[in-house]
Each structure stands twice: as C-alpha cells, then as structure tokens.
Amino acid sequence: MSKTMRYALLSVLVAVVTAWGLVAPAGAAREIDPRPSTEELARQLFDLQVRSRGEVRVRPIGTSNQGRPVWSARVGHGPQRLLYVTQQHGDEPLGTPAAMEFLRDVGVGNDPHQRWLRDQVTVDVVVRANPDGHELNWRYNYDPDADPEFGEAGKGYDINRYHDPAVAPEDNPATEAGLIQRHHADFTPQIAVDFHMQGRYVDGEGREITASLMWPTNPGVAEEPLNLAKQVSVVARNAMDDGGANVSQYPGGEYQGIARNAYGLLGSGSVLIELSDMGPAHEQFQISSALASMHAIANAAADGSVHDVDPAQAEAIPPRGEPVPTANATRTDD
Numbered sequence: 001m002s003k004t005m006r007y008a009l010l011s012v013l014v015a016v017v018t019a020w021g022l023v024a025p026a027g028a029a030r031e032i033d034p035r036p037s038t039e040e041l042a043r044q045l046f047d048l049q050v051r052s053r054g055e056v057r058v059r060p061i062g063t064s065n066q067g068r069p070v071w072s073a074r075v076g077h078g079p080q081r082l083l084y085v086t087q088q089h090g091d092e093p094l095g096t097p098a099a100m101e102f103l104r105d106v107g108v109g110n111d112p113h114q115r116w117l118r119d120q121v122t123v124d125v126v127v128r129a130n131p132d133g134h135e136l137n138w139r140y141n142y143d144p145d146a147d148p149e150f151g152e153a154g155k156g157y158d159i160n161r162y163h164d165p166a167v168a169p170e171d172n173p174a175t176e177a178g179l180i181q182r183h184h185a186d187f188t189p190q191i192a193v194d195f196h197m198q199g200r201y202v203d204g205e206g207r208e209i210t211a212s213l214m215w216p217t218n219p220g221v222a223e224e225p226l227n228l229a230k231q232v233s234v235v236a237r238n239a240m241d242d243g244g245a246n247v248s249q250y251p252g253g254e255y256q257g258i259a260r261n262a263y264g265l266l267g268s269g270s271v272l273i274e275l276s277d278m279g280p281a282h283e284q285f286q287i288s289s290a291l292a293s294m295h296a297i298a299n300a301a302a303d304g305s306v307h308d309v310d311p312a313q314a315e316a317i318p319p320r321g322e323p324v325p326t327a328n329a330t331r332t333d334d
C-alpha cells in the first residue's frame with residue numbers, strides 16, 4: 001500500500017470515527033469559561049450564529065428588569081422539539097457554558113451525524129434565563145421593590161417559583177418567568193429540561209453525588225408527560241454516569257410554580273437537572289457532565305430510543321443522601 005493511499009484511508013477512518021462521536025472533538029480539552037459575562041455570552045452566541053452559517057438562530061425572548069436581553073438560541077429544524085433552560089438562578093452558572101458547547105457541537109459543522117440530528121430535532125435553549133442575577137451573583141432576579149412570596153424583599157423574585165400555569169405571563173410578577181412561560185407556549189416542546197446547581201451531598205455509601213435530577217412530582221401531571229419525563233431522566237442519568245458522574249434523584253416538592261412541575265402540567269416531559277457545586281476544581285467536569293446529558297437527551301429524542309426506556313428505571317435511581325459535612329450545602333430547592 002502506498003503512503004498516499006494509507007494516508008487517505010486513515011483520513012477516512014478519522015472522519016468516520018469523528019462523525020460517530022467516538023473521538024472527542026479537538027476542542028474538548030480546552031478550558032471553558034464557566035462564567036462568561038452576559039455581554040461576552042451575547043458575543044459568543046452571535047459568533048455561533050455566524051460560524052454555523054445560520055444553523056444556530058439567536059434572538060431575544062424579552063428583556064430582564066435591568067434591560068438585558070434574555071436569549072433564545074435554536075438549532076435544528078426537526079419535529080422533535082426540546083427546550084433547555086439554563087441559569088434561572090443567577091448564581092448557578094454551569095448549565096450555561098454547557099449549553100454553549102452543545103449549540104456549537106450540533107450547529108457548527110456539516111458531518112452526517114450533525115445533519116441527521118438537525119433533521120430530527122429542534123432544540124431551543126434559553127441561555128441564562130436570569131442575566132441580572134448572574135451579574136449580581138445572586139439567586140433571584142432584580143426587583144428591589146418586590147416583597148415576594150418566593151424570593152427576597154429588596155432583591156427580587158425566585159424565578160423558578162413563578163411558572164404556575166394558572167398565572168398568565170402578562171400577570172406574572174417575575175418578569176423572566178413570564179418570558180419563559182410565553183416562550184414555552186409558543187414552542188410547545190415535547191421535552192423540557194431545566195439546569196440548576198445544588199449543594200454537595202453523598203450517597204448511601206458515602207460517595208459524593210455529582211448531580212441530581214427529578215421529574216414532575218405535582219399530582220396533576222398526566223401520565224404521558226410524566227412517563228416521558230422519567231424516560232428522559234433515565235437517559236440523562238445513564239449518559240452522565242457513563243462520563244464518571246454519580247447521579248441521584250432530587251428531593252423536590254410538588255409546587256406547581258416550579259418549572260419542572262409547571263411544564264409537566266402543560267404536557268412536556270419536564271426534567272430538572274442539578275449539578276452539585278463542587279468547587280472550581282470540578283467545574284470543567286460538571287460542564288462536560290451537563291453537556292453529556294444535553295447530547296444524550298437530544299439523540300434519544302432524535303432516534304426515538306427515549307420512548308423505549310422503561311420509566312420504572314427512573315424510580316430505581318437512588319435517593320440523594322446527606323450533605324457533605326464540611327461543604328456549603330445551603331442552596332435551596334430546584
């Protein structure tokens with residue numbers, strides 16, 4: 001075999017292997033900024049729109065109380081509609097850079113897998129739902145006049161308590177929650193996944209939980225979206241555990257203002273994913289873990305395999321255990 005021919009065969013092999021995702025993309029080892037400023041995030045989003053030749057479509061779904069755009073970035077044009085929401089809580093940042101990597105992986109390039117995936121799914125990401133909270137490095141939105149039932153007087157609302165389907169978006173006191181309500185109603189996703197961060201916990205054997213997840217627990221959610229949420233949860237858990245994570249159930253409440261419950265009540269297979277706040281040394285791992293869940297859910301929706309999962313497997317995901325004794329585990333629900 002000639003050298004040229006060997007090289008040609010090797011190139012084909014590399015191309016095929018890369019297309020099937022068996023080799024990490026060349027950029028995987030680079031350091032990802034865990035907390036890009038909201039200005040930098042917008043710059044990165046429009047850069048993605050250009051580099052993807054319009055496969056990633058960026059537009060604001062509205063404006064935060066401090067006047068920052070809340071961005072939607074949409075990739076794909078297939079019949080399976082997925083909504084990913086990141087950073088409703090401003091100080092829970094890592095879902096956002098994971099979403100940026102996801103949009104780049106799916107949108108930039110034209111290999112057979114990317115083209116196939118974009119034909120099957122439309123993934124809409126609300127990237128950093130709470131830009132004011134990010135800039136202020138706090139949980140709530142910015143609304144100093146608020147004296148909220150959920151939130152903190154003088155600071156703002158806890159956005160993830162104001163998705164109650166009984167409250168119309170125009171009557172929603174939490175501005176950014178109203179934006180997401182309206183966006184969900186326009187897009188009507190079959191699957192909705194909300195990315196958060198939690199404190200540090202161990203499992204029953206004392207091994208650290210790196211992430212927790214949960215499906216809707218409000219008793220009003222219909223069987224079909226509930227089962228789909230459980231199937232999505234199993235897909236996400238398996239993908240994250242395969243990457244070295246240790247995923248548990250999340251002990252979340254029934255309140256219908258929580259996005260996980262609200263969008264389940266509205267018929268989406270709605271899932272919460274909480275990355276544990278394990279400190280700076282683990283942030284790159286946590287970003288890649290969230291990214292793995294985003295890819296796995298999109299792929300399983302695309303090829304229909306999510307519907308083959310036994311929802312009962314979700315119930316077998318172990319419960320979250322005790323807080324890590326020395327860690328700051330003060331973050332609250334969802």
Ligand SMILES: [Zn+2]
Binds near residue numbers: 089092160196197333
């Ligand atoms: Zn949260």
